[in-house]
Amino acid sequence: MRLVEKPGMFPPSVLWLNKASSCWIGVISLVMLLHAHRVDALRNQNKPNKSAECEKIINSRAEKSGEIDSPGFPRPYPQNTSCTYIFQGDKSERVRIEFQQFDLGPVTKDDIVDEKYPCRTMDKVSVYVHDPGTEEQDKIDDFCGQEIPMAVMSTGNVMTVQFDGRRNPRKKNKGFRAKFSFLTDFGMSSGDQKADGICEFTFNSSSMSNGTISSPNFPGYYPRNTRCDFFFFGQDNEIVDFQFKYFDVEGRPPCTDQEASDFLEFSNFYSIDRGMPKLCGHQKPKPIASDSSFFRVTFRSNHQFDGTGFQVVENA
Structure with a gap:
């Protein structure tokens, strides 16, 4: 008897090959799926863990x-x-x-x-x-x-x-x-502040003849891009005297913009006093005194680097 193939029929060898191919495709798909899960697991392992409390x-x-x-x-x-x-x-x-x-x-x-x-x-x-x-x-x-x-x-x-x-x-x-x-007070503990959020403080010897002033946020890092003015008013026969207890103001002499320096500036006037140097660096300065009963101290910081500032004992 002769086996006659009907139209559309495949030989037994072809059918076996198709079944085997299907099995191999299934195995390969499973392996690829497991590999994908493993890759995702590794990615999640290295992925930052964030939560609501974070x-x-x-x-x-x-x-x-x-x-x-x-x-x-x-x-x-x-x-x-x-x-x-x-x-x-x-x-x-x-x-x-x-x-x-x-x-x-x-x-x-x-x-x-x-x-x-x-x-x-x-x-x-x-x-x-x-x-x-x-x-x-x-x-x-x-x-x-x-x-x-x-x-x-x-x-x-x-x-x-x-x-x-x-x-x-x-x-x-x-x-x-x-x-x-x-x-709003920049962490200052003394002086009369002009207004909330403005770093300007006034000291009168009539209410306080001596005390301590410091840079904003002392003894921590002072804030960047900040200006603070301190005005001292004594009696007619008084002068203002400063003794430095601590000094760490980022910069190097002559403490100008060219050196990208933060600085502490003293003046016997409301404007700049060219007779008095700007101070910066890490070495504690010598005592400084005013010429009269008025004295202005200005602290300036820029947007570069940081220091822990200064602390000064003031006597009028």
Whole structure:
């Protein structure tokens, strides 16, 4: 008997090949699917972990002060954590961040890839300030390790704090806790302020014959792009005398714009006194006294670099 193939029929060998091909295609598809899941898992493993407690916008109209924490604080924060805290104040307010606890893990010499930027590859907290009237922001610094950073203050009414906790392999680092506050007095504790949000203070010997003045946010980093004026009024037979207790004003003599220097300026007049030098640097200056019962002190900072400012004891 002869096998007659009907039209549209395939030989048995062709049918077997088609079945085998279908099986192999199924296996390959399964392998590719498993591989895709594995790739997604690896991607998710390295993807920053963000949560509601990590993404915060804090407005001064809702709260004038409070605290921010790393996720889970004081328990160790999870690996691959990324958090953003945005602070928005009124136009006359400055944002102040004061770190109270800080543990992002020890930093050894082997961990530092770039000596100029030692925190580049480390778990870190970065602080950004925004120039008023622009969309640009400047980074104040990156903070890493276990040493509590200096307090920082915004240039205008907005500040951003970014936390990147990518490593923490043994899950021992507790993270950080910081206190925030919205201020109109620049952190000054003495003198009569002209108006909220304006860094101008007056001192009269009739109400206070001696005291201490300091840079904004002292002993933390003073804010960038800031001018502060201090006016001293004594009695007719008095002069104003200054003794420096601390001095760290970024710059180098002669403390001009050409050196991109912040500076402290003294004057026996409301205008510039060319007979008195500007002061900057890290060396504590000698005592300074006025020629008469009036004295003006002006502090100026630019948008570059940072210092912890000055503290002066005043006697009239």
